[in-house]
Amino acid sequence: MQMSNTSAGYGLLAIVIHWVAAVAVIGLFALGFWMVDLSYYDDWYRRAPDIHRSIGALLFGLMALRLFWRIFSASPKPIAGHKRWETLSAHAAHALLYFLIFVATVSGFLISTADGSSVSVFGWFDVPSVTGQIKGLEDIAGVVHYWSTWALVALAAVHALGALKHHLVDRDETLRRILVPVRRNK
Template sequence: MQIRNSSERYGMVAVTIHWLVAVVVLGLFALGFWMVDLTYYDDWYKQAPDIHRSVGILLFGLMVLRVVWRVANAGPKPLPSHKRWEVASAHAAHGLLYLLLFVAMVSGYLISTADGSSIDVFGWFEVPSVTGQIKGLEDTAGTVHYWSTWAIVALAGVHAAGALKHHVIDRDNTLRRMLGR
């Protein structure tokens, strides 16, 4: 498999980043969904949010890399069998997924740093608060984070359904191109 994208298929870097982001986003969603019901006396009460924040910060760096890679390395051309509305909706869905991911990550950061504290990323480094203490920021950012993450999961489901439709019904190479085949 080639490293860079070609006009026919995605390269190893794009494929790896795509699937890594997908797994991490679903894992973060599951962890976030689970950890909100933890009580003070649960063993994971402090550890789960620390892991969630740390992985979220690392995901932000990966998404920045993904955007840079995408700008520097154009994706494959649409298949000739793709209809114009399919191409347009795929571009819109991808753009919205990117936007929602950044909204979710920034709002998650703002939840954690609204009191002026920094985020310790697995003890490797700290990401400081850029806002200081802002009253009410945590609640507003929490609402944005909640709805943006649900929107990501819903849109990712539509994205996956579209890929499966191309693979099972249309029997084209849309999904294979992102599987590295």
């Protein structure tokens, strides 16, 4: 298996990052949706937000790595049978997915650090506040976080449906390319 991408397909690193990020986004959304209704006396009242913040911070780092990798690694060529609008909409959707992940993770971080405190990532390290104390920041960041996460999950669903359409209807290699790493040339 090849680690890096080629013009024919994705390498192992891009595939692993893609699926880890997908699981993290879905898991963070589900955890966030669940934890907002926890009461003060619930055992998970403090633990769930700590886990949510930790995974969110790690997702930000993973996506920064993915963006770096995408800039400096080859991108697979579009599949020959794809129409131009499909290729353009796929590029636009990917760019918007990246943007929304960064908006969601940054706004989540700003919610947690608006009082000047840092975010502890599983107790391994702390990410300090970059804003200090800014009155009302958590409210603005909260609105941005709420809507960006809903938009992210909706777009991810459309993205998944598009991949399934290519696999089940068009019967092309679109989905297989993000499931199976390209083989090393011998």
